[in-house]
Amino acid sequence: MEDTTAPSVTKPIRCIVKLGGAAITCKNELEKINEETVDIVSSQLREAMVTGSSSRKVLGMDWSTRPGKPGISCDADDFEDRNLDSSSFIVVHGAGSFGHFQASKSGVHKGGLNKPLVKAGFVATRISVTTLNLEIVRALAREGIPSIGLSPFSCGWTTSERNMASADLSMVARAINSGFIPVLHGDAVLDDLQGCTILSGDVIIRHLAAYLKPEYVVFLTDVLGVYDRPPSEPNAVLLREIAVRDDGTWSVVKPTLADTNTQVEITVAAHDTTGGMVTKISEAALIAKLGIDVYIVKAATTHSSRALSGEVRGAIPEDWLGTVIRFGGKGNGFPTSDTQLLQSIEFYKSSSTSLKEFN
Amino acid sequence: MEDTTAPSVTKPIRCIVKLGGAAITCKNELEKINEETVDIVSSQLREAMVTGSSSRKVLGMDWSTRPGKPGISCDADDFEDRNLDSSSFIVVHGAGSFGHFQASKSGVHKGGLNKPLVKAGFVATRISVTTLNLEIVRALAREGIPSIGLSPFSCGWTTSERNMASADLSMVARAINSGFIPVLHGDAVLDDLQGCTILSGDVIIRHLAAYLKPEYVVFLTDVLGVYDRPPSEPNAVLLREIAVRDDGTWSVVKPTLADTNTQVEITVAAHDTTGGMVTKISEAALIAKLGIDVYIVKAATTHSSRALSGEVRGAIPEDWLGTVIRFGGKGNGFPTSDTQLLQSIEFYKSSSTSLKEFN
Numbered sequence A, B: 001m002e003d004t005t006a007p008s009v010t011k012p013i014r015c016i017v018k019l020g021g022a023a024i025t026c027k028n029e030l031e032k033i034n035e036e037t038v039d040i041v042s043s044q045l046r047e048a049m050v051t052g053s054s055s056r057k058v059l060g061m062d063w064s065t066r067p068g069k070p071g072i073s074c075d076a077d078d079f080e081d082r083n084l085d086s087s088s089f090i091v092v093h094g095a096g097s098f099g100h101f102q103a104s105k106s107g108v109h110k111g112g113l114n115k116p117l118v119k120a121g122f123v124a125t126r127i128s129v130t131t132l133n134l135e136i137v138r139a140l141a142r143e144g145i146p147s148i149g150l151s152p153f154s155c156g157w158t159t160s161e162r163n164m165a166s167a168d169l170s171m172v173a174r175a176i177n178s179g180f181i182p183v184l185h186g187d188a189v190l191d192d193l194q195g196c197t198i199l200s201g202d203v204i205i206r207h208l209a210a211y212l213k214p215e216y217v218v219f220l221t222d223v224l225g226v227y228d229r230p231p232s233e234p235n236a237v238l239l240r241e242i243a244v245r246d247d248g249t250w251s252v253v254k255p256t257l258a259d260t261n262t263q264v265e266i267t268v269a270a271h272d273t274t275g276g277m278v279t280k281i282s283e284a285a286l287i288a289k290l291g292i293d294v295y296i297v298k299a300a301t302t303h304s305s306r307a308l309s310g311e312v313r314g315a316i317p318e319d320w321l322g323t324v325i326r327f328g329g330k331g332n333g334f335p336t337s338d339t340q341l342l343q344s345i346e347f348y349k350s351s352s353t354s355l356k357e358f359n
Helices: A035-049 A100-106 A116-142 A170-177 A201-212 A276-288 A302-309 A338-351 B035-049 B100-106 B116-142 B170-177 B201-212 B276-288 B302-309 B337-351
Strands: A013-019 A088-093 A147-149 A158-160 A163-166 A181-185 A187-191 A195-199 A216-221 A241-244 A250-254 A293-298 A323-327 B013-019 B088-093 B147-149 B158-160 B163-166 B181-185 B187-191 B195-199 B216-221 B241-244 B250-254 B293-298 B323-327
Touching: A013 A035, A013 A201, A035 A088, A035 A116, A035 A302, A088 A116, A088 A170, A088 A201, A100 A116, A116 A147, A116 A181, A116 A187, A116 A195, A116 B116, A116 B147, A147 B116, A170 A181, A170 A201, A181 A201, A201 A216, A201 A276, A216 A276, A216 A302, A241 A276, A276 A293, A276 A323, A293 A302, B013 B035, B013 B201, B035 B088, B035 B116, B035 B302, B088 B116, B088 B170, B088 B201, B100 B116, B116 B147, B116 B181, B116 B187, B116 B195, B170 B181, B170 B201, B181 B201, B201 B216, B201 B276, B216 B276, B216 B302, B241 B276, B276 B293, B276 B323, B293 B302
Parallel strands: A013 A088, A013 A216, A088 A181, A147 A181, A158 A187, A216 A293, A241 A323, B013 B088, B013 B216, B088 B181, B147 B181, B158 B187, B216 B293, B241 B323
Antiparallel strands: A158 A163, A187 A195, A241 A250, A293 A323, B158 B163, B187 B195, B241 B250, B293 B323
């Protein structure tokens, strides 16, 4: 039984943003941040949160030293006449090349804290993912975003047989009410039944969306969006709009697929070789079913900038590249092309391993 | 009104350890960890927690990369036959040269989150103190201690007019019940009345002690203990044992001071130039009043090792250097030399500034 206290949020949440692990870290390189992408994304987030902020001097909020970087200057006077109010965003990030090695080496997702290796792996995993969290918080703060790191473990989030069991949203709500931007992440957490597991960023997003009802949700990833097959294949088609019906069935609204008998495959993002995109779409569909539009878009592009600002809400502009997943009303009960889509998802699900856990 | 849920701890807490900011960081050098001290303290903690662990290979639990350091090797097989059970410790650390700059520059301790500078300073302070927390967690994990970072902010700890208002101990308790060593720290937190403030490590320790009833508490600092005057002065005498009575009065039990009319001054630790030691003693006295012995001892010495292991409990050995603060029974109502001690504390209190906040 899930135990989530409905939080009291005095400011409406405009957007929940997922920074995909594949986008913010360098694939195949252990614990390396994709600094360029993170810097651009942070800047885009600032512009989306604080209208008109692009024309003014950025007032950084990371006043700490960084090895090999110039010292941070902080002039108190700069802050005097500035209005730092921003609309309410929540940031959730995946792990990418952080945490995966530690989690998969020890099997943290499978539980068993009585095993020394799992216990050590739990510690090692949390060190790795909180290292990334701190770096993301700092990158956002350097852009003047009042970011506050919130580890799901520390917030008291737990699971029961890998499903969300308890998720206290009170600190997320209090941080928002105080004008901060909470930054959560995929984390190793305690599990009532199996001892411990990995709570993925995508599950966290869905949970936050269900309780905090943002206006829209944006998933920033390392491909343009969802394709009908791996994007490396010739003739891969970007799915621009997917409708999710209340009975859980889906259909591709745009483009109209020329041949509905073609096996529709879900693209797997470059780094998420084991099912990441499938989890993402499944979670996105559950959010869309709540009536909240979900945008899946490539990080650090003009497309991500437009999605974050909310500019593409409503009718999707022709020149915007990405996938929007929306609530499409009542299901008609007839199998359509999304049957293949779902079969494809099932296939990926069954082949997935621990590595997808964080996404 | 303080709102603390009494946690359910299935394992008795043996010891709560304070790693003083002055001991674990390099004074006067912005955000620099005293690596040598931290490494020795981590090793002493391991030996205190896991009896007999000194004779076996240390199984590190930090499997993350470190700039300029050799990669971490992790052999899963090493963990197979190991019993990693340890007695329950809780670690709380101060901030030292982390956080102070950011907090004092912005006045976070005075509150006022509506002021842009305070809001930015809150973000900057949390970045700095969580950076230190991560490093301490990693140092402990490298010594094979299953350490888990827990930020008071993230745990939902808040204050009301700078006094503890809400401190959810459930995650501390759950971490302990699962065999982990929680590592908390002085933090910037939200305050019901003034918006925000700094919650010091010493206040956290007292709170944990009151609710979790450890067998003993150890404060690791950068001087041998509490002196009758600044230790740099000639003739400064180390106070070996202080008794705290239930009416709040104190007396120095050992050594017997030759001249009780001498003004007794409280030494101020080198880095805590604005009253740190006073806060420490006041908090230590409140813990001692609960019937829990408090040891104030210099970090990374044989004395700290003996205090952590519990070896000096009971009669204090002659060759142990440090200060023990104990409950001394019912007050006698007569003014004794501790009157001067208390007056001295009052003097330091009134001259203290924000810099002492974290201790």
